[in-house]
Amino acid sequence: MIESRSWPNIGLMPPSITVTVRLFASLREAAGAGEVDLELPAATPVGAVWSHLPAPLAGEDPPEGLRYALNATWTLPGAPLRDGDEVALVLPVSGG
Amino acid sequence: MIESRSWPNIGLMPPSITVTVRLFASLREAAGAGEVDLELPAATPVGAVWSHLPAPLAGEDPPEGLRYALNATWTLPGAPLRDGDEVALVLPVSGG
């Protein structure tokens, strides 16, 4: 059986997806918002989200110890994003 | 310098003293009282009190783990009793 691709836009670029990035603590303050919607190429890995953040964050290196959650579950930087995903950038925690 | 003895009653028997024995838990119930006054020879060691307790206790062996307090401070069985002392027989504890 031969698969037929169903991408709506045929061309050189993969289709784009929209994801919501959740930001907390100093990231939220630096971005000026706790949620940022980003348009990204389909299957962008979670770990590449940082470089798409609003200034000044995108110009910084990702902080040491940064972890990721995808749709409120821990995930790894290589996880591919899909349209409508919610990705959270989780800095080293300090609760308690 | 020669010591002079000041015992009021001169004779073969040492003078007697009165001590109060405090009893707790099953000892108190067996004696029928939480306090028993005993007349004993002066300088009777704390550890000898058991054999002067009311029946049926005196006929039993002292319980394993029995400890002693003299005037509300822990003491050892060899400590000599003085008139007016309060001695407590402290069975293995079970507080908490």
Added chain:
Amino acid sequence: MIALTADPIALDPLVEAVSDPEHGGLVTFLGTTRRETTLRPVEALVYEAYEELALAELRAIAAEAEARFDARVAIVHRTGRVAVGEPSVAVAASAGHRPAAFAACRHAIDELKRRAPIWKQDVHADGATSWQDGRGVVRPSPDPEHAHEPVR
């Protein structure tokens, strides 16, 4: 706060007693007799203390824990009848950081159980009573004033 009390134990006064703005951790322990301590169901406990020495011993235990762990420690123990499920003892300990607070609280309850001249009497559902004092005497129900028989 070191006390023996015939009333139910409230935890908050102990927490307040050891609270300290320089202490980041506060640990409490509540000890409650379980329904089953032996094969015979226990309905209530009766605690009896040699009060003068028990208070002195609890103060000494608290002082030791405070010195060793740079902590503040409070201890309250019930006397008299305590229903199963009600706490018989409460300890609170605060310290700069949580490991010391845990250690101070643990030290205090462990030493209390080892050293404090306090005894527990099990009151069984059938009315029989037995002191946990190493003598193994059970007084059967209904209350025969002077009977006591060794078990085992």
Added chain:
Amino acid sequence: MIALTADPIALDPLVEAVSDPEHGGLVTFLGTTRRETTLRPVEALVYEAYEELALAELRAIAAEAEARFDARVAIVHRTGRVAVGEPSVAVAASAGHRPAAFAACRHAIDELKRRAPIWKQDVHADGATSWQDGRGVVRPSPDPEHAHEPVR
């Protein structure tokens, strides 16, 4: 009982939540930020949580402690502004015997501090604020809306 709350934490509801007639030991932990966490006096804390994941993580931590120590565990963490000296977190754990109750409580607070996506902002007496999130950003007082400068 696993909760995030903007209100002051009362210990009694946690104690009630883990009470069990078969459990003889009940340990609680209260964590309070101390007046001095840095060289600059701290006047208050602001806690921010990734609420969905924080609740999931606290539930997972409690479930782990319950399974490992045959315990019952409750956890409540504050969000929003917390005055210095007020508890920011409370854990209660009960188990059959006291070693397991101590271990379950300790496990829960240790794992919470390590894993729960919750961040603390120090609010200094001079109005400056700094999130404890590894980025080392201090926002000086008085509030310049967008300024942020790395320290060290």
